[in-house]
Amino acid sequence: MKKYLFLFLILFSLKAIGQEQTNSELFWDTLKSHCGKAYEGKIIAGGKEGDGFTGKKIVMHVRSCEENTIRIPFFVGEDKSRTWVFTMSDAKLIGLKHDHRHKDGSEDEITQYGGLNPNKGLPNTQFFPADQHTATLIPYASNNVWWIVIEDKTLTYNMRRVATGKFFSLEFDLTKEIGTPSAPWGSED
Numbered sequence: 001m002k003k004y005l006f007l008f009l010i011l012f013s014l015k016a017i018g019q020e021q022t023n024s025e026l027f028w029d030t031l032k033s034h035c036g037k038a039y040e041g042k043i044i045a046g047g048k049e050g051d052g053f054t055g056k057k058i059v060m061h062v063r064s065c066e067e068n069t070i071r072i073p074f075f076v077g078e079d080k081s082r083t084w085v086f087t088m089s090d091a092k093l094i095g096l097k098h099d100h101r102h103k104d105g106s107e108d109e110i111t112q113y114g115g116l117n118p119n120k121g122l123p124n125t126q127f128f129p130a131d132q133h134t135a136t137l138i139p140y141a142s143n144n145v146w147w148i149v150i151e152d153k154t155l156t157y158n159m160r161r162v163a164t165g166k167f168f169s170l171e172f173d174l175t176k177e178i179g180t181p182s183a184p185w186g187s188e189d
Helices: 002-018 023-032 132-137
Strands: 038-045 058-061 069-076 079-088 094-100 113-116 125-129 144-150 154-161 166-178
Touching: 023 069, 023 079, 023 094, 023 125, 023 144, 038 154, 058 166, 094 125, 113 132, 113 144
Parallel strands: none
Antiparallel strands: 038 058, 038 166, 058 069, 069 079, 079 094, 094 113, 113 125, 125 144, 144 154, 154 166
């Protein structure tokens, strides 16, 4: 009996070791743990009067969590045109795209830009350098790098345009859930 118990424990341990999550998966699971929740945010860097963000209420809503896609509408005042779309590939790499819509739900001319994390990142931080689609669609953004940091109390969304030094950062307070907003443009409640 002890022999079988010992063998079972060895096999269980080997199976557990073989199933260790990557940093991308740990990040994904943390992001997914906020599904259905909405949080208010603020500009912590790069904001200026007239930028379309400053002085407006900023809200993110982790609205949809599917197996390989997480959709997070991001509202600026009454503007519900933006959704961050995270995807998980079979190789356990995460993509970030910016889905921009008009009020009628049609895609904006500048949409679906972003990038793929080049490695598995850190459990709480993932970087997304601009991909070729972004470089073709928005040439001045071809050297953009976006990164998301999820900590116990905050989620930050960051963008740096490497060649120019432009930096923009939003911080969302994960300790204060707010009411669920209505659907983003192009989606239904």
